[in-house]
Amino acid sequence: xxxxxxxxxxxxxxxxxxxxxxxxxxxxxxxxxxxxxxxxxxxxxxxxxxxxxxxxxxxxxxxxxxxxxxxxxxxxxxxxxxxxxxxxxxxxxxxxxxxxxxxxxxxxxxxxxxxxxxxxxxxxxxxxxxxxxxxxxxxxxxxxxxxxxxxxxxxxxxxxxxxxxxxxxxxxxxxxxxxxxxxxxxxxxxxxxxxxxxxxxxxxxxxxxxxxxxxxxxxxxxxxxxxxxxxxxxxxxxxxxxxxxxxxxxxxxxxxxxxxxx
DNA sequence: ATGGTTGATGGTCAA
Numbered sequence: 001x002x003x004x005x006x007x008x009x010x011x012x013x014x015x016x017x018x019x020x021x022x023x024x025x026x027x028x029x030x031x032x033x034x035x036x037x038x039x040x041x042x043x044x045x046x047x048x049x050x051x052x053x054x055x056x057x058x059x060x061x062x063x064x065x066x067x068x069x070x071x072x073x074x075x076x077x078x079x080x081x082x083x084x085x086x087x088x089x090x091x092x093x094x095x096x097x098x099x100x101x102x103x104x105x106x107x108x109x110x111x112x113x114x115x116x117x118x119x120x121x122x123x124x125x126x127x128x129x130x131x132x133x134x135x136x137x138x139x140x141x142x143x144x145x146x147x148x149x150x151x152x153x154x155x156x157x158x159x160x161x162x163x164x165x166x167x168x169x170x171x172x173x174x175x176x177x178x179x180x181x182x183x184x185x186x187x188x189x190x191x192x193x194x195x196x197x198x199x200x201x202x203x204x205x206x207x208x209x210x211x212x213x214x215x216x217x218x219x220x221x222x223x224x225x226x227x228x229x230x231x232x233x234x235x236x237x238x239x240x241x242x243x244x245x246x247x248x249x250x251x252x253x254x255x256x257x258x259x260x261x262x
Numbered sequence: 263a264t265g266g267t268t269g270a271t272g273g274t275c276a277a
Contacts, residue, residue: 009277010269034277036270062270063277107277119276151277208277209266252268252277 001096001260003029005147005223007104007205007253011035011067015043017247019050025241025257028071029095031102031147035065042067056093066091066102066148082129083122090130096262098231103148108169120169123151127178135185140229145260146188147225149253152179155193157201158221170220188226191258195238205253206245213245225258234260 004027008014011032022030035042035057042057052069056077059065065088068074076094081087089104106126109119138144152175156162165171183190196202203219210218227235239257244250 013269034269063275109276207266208268211266249268 001028001098001262002026002257003031003100003145003147003225003260004255004257005031005033005102005149005225006255007033007149007223007251009034009036009251009253011065012037012041012043014249014251015046017244017250020247021241021244021255022050022052022069025239025255027069027257029100030069031100032067032069033065033102033104033149034063035059035067036062037065054093054095056091058088058091060086060088064088064104066104068093068095068100068102070095072096080133082126089126098143098145101144101146101148103146103150105149105151107151108175110169112167112169112172112174123169124174124178127175127182131178131182131185134182138186138228140187142186142228143230144186144228145225145231145258146227147256147258149222150179150224151222152176153220153222154179155198155221157198158203160201160203160216160218160220165220170222183226187229189229189232189235191225191227191235192221192238192240192256194232194235202240203242204240204256208252223253223256225256227258227260231260234262236261 054070057067078092106123108123111117114121204223206213
């Protein structure tokens, strides 16, 4: 299975780029975040024309939204929600007996203080809640993939400057700690770092708020693919499609590919 | 410390 995750930042605006991603990466499964479209307007026919007959989507007006496109049948769809909000951040599709979780963790706003910033408090609560849920409902023996924009760069080499980003939302110690607890809940294996050593810089996102994203390579690794220990032995390769950031009218995130045997 | 850009939207809000 060749699984791709991409924060597409509007599936309607960037459908032509999605075709390129699907084709260039020879994807079997594509997890999308920030689709920004209600379900009635989701481009389902275009997905089928592109060679993905099986599609699950869970969207809302204007913000968030997740989708999973698959060449193989989807046998079950679920849409959990967190923090008593129905904000379309989590979609589960069962494909080949594997639970594929497409996840979009709240970004958390600008101020890294839960007292002063309700969005940051929501991000931390979201992580605590979903961590408890994984721990209570799954075991390392289950076949689960979590793929998506987790909006946290956990390692020092997941950001362009560890020191300069310690106080910036996405790399603060409290977020890194909570993401670590979530990963440990059922022993998720970081599929990208399974192949790329932690000493090597690895980014999947570069801000729009820069005249030239290539200057000093000021990126962060916000997008992740995790697999349960039951699937770790099936991991074959990973790839960050960095070239997509240089495309015309790009997303600020680039696609990440993880290949699994079978 | 601040600002910078983008997308959905039709006011700003979120990222």
